[in-house]
Amino acid sequence: MLDFLPAPLRGVIASLLLALNTIACCTPLFIVAIFKLLLPFPAAQRFTDWLMGHIHEAWISNNKAWMNLLRRTRWHLSGLEGLDYQHSYLITSNHQSWVDIMVLQYVLNRRIRPLKFFLKQELIWVPVIGLAWWALGFPFMKRYSKAYLEKHPEKKGKDLETTRKTCAKFRDNPVGIFNFVEGTRFTEGKHAQQQSPFRYLLKPKAGGIAFVLDAMGEQLESIINVTIHYPGGRPGYWDLLCGKMDEVVVHFQELKIPPQFIGKNYDQDGVYRLEFQGWINQLWQDKDALLSQMHREYPSKS
Numbered sequence: 001m002l003d004f005l006p007a008p009l010r011g012v013i014a015s016l017l018l019a020l021n022t023i024a025c026c027t028p029l030f031i032v033a034i035f036k037l038l039l040p041f042p043a044a045q046r047f048t049d050w051l052m053g054h055i056h057e058a059w060i061s062n063n064k065a066w067m068n069l070l071r072r073t074r075w076h077l078s079g080l081e082g083l084d085y086q087h088s089y090l091i092t093s094n095h096q097s098w099v100d101i102m103v104l105q106y107v108l109n110r111r112i113r114p115l116k117f118f119l120k121q122e123l124i125w126v127p128v129i130g131l132a133w134w135a136l137g138f139p140f141m142k143r144y145s146k147a148y149l150e151k152h153p154e155k156k157g158k159d160l161e162t163t164r165k166t167c168a169k170f171r172d173n174p175v176g177i178f179n180f181v182e183g184t185r186f187t188e189g190k191h192a193q194q195q196s197p198f199r200y201l202l203k204p205k206a207g208g209i210a211f212v213l214d215a216m217g218e219q220l221e222s223i224i225n226v227t228i229h230y231p232g233g234r235p236g237y238w239d240l241l242c243g244k245m246d247e248v249v250v251h252f253q254e255l256k257i258p259p260q261f262i263g264k265n266y267d268q269d270g271v272y273r274l275e276f277q278g279w280i281n282q283l284w285q286d287k288d289a290l291l292s293q294m295h296r297e298y299p300s301k302s
């Protein structure tokens with residue numbers, strides 16, 4: 001435990017440990033990625049995917065180690081009992097801080113598969129990072145703009161079809177797909193600008209999570225609906241590095257995917273779109289009520 005050290009010094013130490021961990025894990029990751037490129041055989045692909053998945057988990061475990069070294073954070077966790085490492089999930093959460101992802105990785109590591117995000121197809125060409133995303137099996141999606149589809153109506157539905165083919169590999173490889181429904185971090189300014197009807201949340205954007213269900217809903221076991229509360233106030237990333245995250249409350253709710261939402265097209269089916277938006281809004285109303293309860297049980301200390 002390094003909580004006896006000044007916070008800025010802890011921040012410097014944590015930054016160095018994070019950088020060293022990233023270098024230490026990326027080096028073997030890229031070596032394995034080269035073998036994956038050179039050996040496009042099913043057996044080799046399965047082995048390299050397995051190996052890189054464990055490298056990913058090792059990176060998260062090492063991050064957990066330095067987080068524990070900085071300060072003994074009090075974790076209040078609930079709803080984790082039914083999660084299965086062998087199942088595929090769609091995970092969503094309220095978004096308050098850059099720290100949210102680290103919190104989710106900390107809690108979910110090796111309970112389910114490492115979190116992955118849908119990325120735009122062109123991001124695969126980003127130097128170094130694009131290779132890492134590809135190596136770790138992040139799904140890439142191809143989306144056509146409305147303007148493009150107006151000029152090329154024959155392309156309607158092709159982007160979803162392409163993405164479904166990309167996601168076919170997950171049929172035999174469990175995955176955790178993550179999406180922030182709000183699309184951005186909560187701030188009082190954004191909350192006021194949106195005139196959000198929720199007390200602790202921004203308005204949900206249903207399109208992203210609907211696209212995941214459209215592309216691979218049949219492959220997913222369920223949705224993990226996560227609610228995060230920081231009694232000490234929303235921490236910044238530097239606060240995390242400095243060991244200032246004293247207490248975190250996280251609730252996990254596993255939801256079965258409504259069967260009527262499987263195999264649909266959110267962009268083209270207006271009836272489905274309205275029904276799905278209503279479902280998401282109800283989910284967000286329940287989440288807002290839960291956050292109100294969390295604020296009462298674990299009042300703000302900021």
